[in-house]
Amino acid sequence: MNRLDNVSNPKPYPDAWQSIIIIIFILAVQLFLSLTAEMFLSFLGIDFILTDFLVSVLGNFIVIWLLLQKISLRRTAGLFQLKPSRGTPYLGTLLLFAGFLMLQALVNTHLWSFFQQSFADYLEVFSPLMEHNIFISFLFMVIIFPLLEEIIYRGIILEGLLLNHGRRFALVFSALIFALIHMIIIQVIPAFFSGLLLGWLYLKYRSLLLVFFAHAVNNFASLISYQLVDFAEIPEMEIVLQHQLLLFAGGIILLLLGYRICRVDFFQQENNRPDTY
Numbered sequence: 001m002n003r004l005d006n007v008s009n010p011k012p013y014p015d016a017w018q019s020i021i022i023i024i025f026i027l028a029v030q031l032f033l034s035l036t037a038e039m040f041l042s043f044l045g046i047d048f049i050l051t052d053f054l055v056s057v058l059g060n061f062i063v064i065w066l067l068l069q070k071i072s073l074r075r076t077a078g079l080f081q082l083k084p085s086r087g088t089p090y091l092g093t094l095l096l097f098a099g100f101l102m103l104q105a106l107v108n109t110h111l112w113s114f115f116q117q118s119f120a121d122y123l124e125v126f127s128p129l130m131e132h133n134i135f136i137s138f139l140f141m142v143i144i145f146p147l148l149e150e151i152i153y154r155g156i157i158l159e160g161l162l163l164n165h166g167r168r169f170a171l172v173f174s175a176l177i178f179a180l181i182h183m184i185i186i187q188v189i190p191a192f193f194s195g196l197l198l199g200w201l202y203l204k205y206r207s208l209l210l211v212f213f214a215h216a217v218n219n220f221a222s223l224i225s226y227q228l229v230d231f232a233e234i235p236e237m238e239i240v241l242q243h244q245l246l247l248f249a250g251g252i253i254l255l256l257l258g259y260r261i262c263r264v265d266f267f268q269q270e271n272n273r274p275d276t277y
Contacts, residue, residue: 011164012164014160014161014164015164016161016164016173019161019173019177022152023180026152027181029059030055030059033058033059034055057145057148060148060149061148064156068156071160083206083209083210084210086265089210089262089265091261092259092265093210093214093217094217095257095261097197099253099255099258100194100197100251103251103252106251112186122184122187126226130223134227137223138223142216142219142220143216146212149178150198150208153181154202157174158170158199158203167203171200171203175192175195197214204266
């Protein structure tokens with residue numbers, strides 16, 4: 001489809017059903033690439049532990065390239081605008097996700113004890129990357145995956161849902177899609193709430209750079225925690241009540257503080273914006 005066709009077809013891409021098709025397509029592309037890579041490497045007698053992650057990156061690149069053909073040039077250009085340039089939104093975002101991560105750590109200690117098989121699946125998938133060279137792990141987890149996922153799930157899908165269905169539906173539905181694509185159940189619940197936070201930030205600032213920063217902070221914390229904590233012992237770990245209350249209180253305080261900073265900054269920028277803008 002040529003981009004000029006968008007002139008005669010004003011309906012923005014994608015809507016809700018098209019978003020579901022995108023997710024199915026992403027999974028199909030990655031499955032095809034994964035099977036192809038495994039057959040090729042098996043034929044050569046090579047056991048490459050990062051195959052799945054390279055396949056995921058390649059699959060996302062292919063999907064992004066195809067999706068960019070479906071949206072207008074104006075929307076494409078808007079994806080890569082480096083904004084905001086002020087430090088306040090990044091400070092608010094940092095506090096927002098610091099609070100979220102504290103609450104997530106508290107919830108995860110209970111989730112992992114109930115879903116031990118899902119936890120084992122999580123370790124099986126991510127241990128090869130986490131235990132690899134720290135610089136390779138950082139490159140994939142903190143830079144590449146957040147960047148590609150934000151382009152797809154916030155820049156293209158959330159924006160399309162917003163234009164077709166309004167803010168509330170776009171926010172919740174995009175977060176649901178973001179959660180389901182993670183597939184492993186102990187990731188689905190945290191991913192849904194992080195999707196809500198990332199979506200809220202994007203709707204406020206229309207900045208992929210800001211949500212990429214937030215996503216990178218989230219993944220960096222996961223990477224560091226994996227290096228410091230023996231994840232195999234987590235399902236049996238017990239956190240004393242005082243520490244649970246500390247995590248809960250600290251998480252709520254940081255979450256509300258970050259939210260307040262971002263909200264005040266956004267309204268200040270709105271009030272300072274010229275009427276002719």
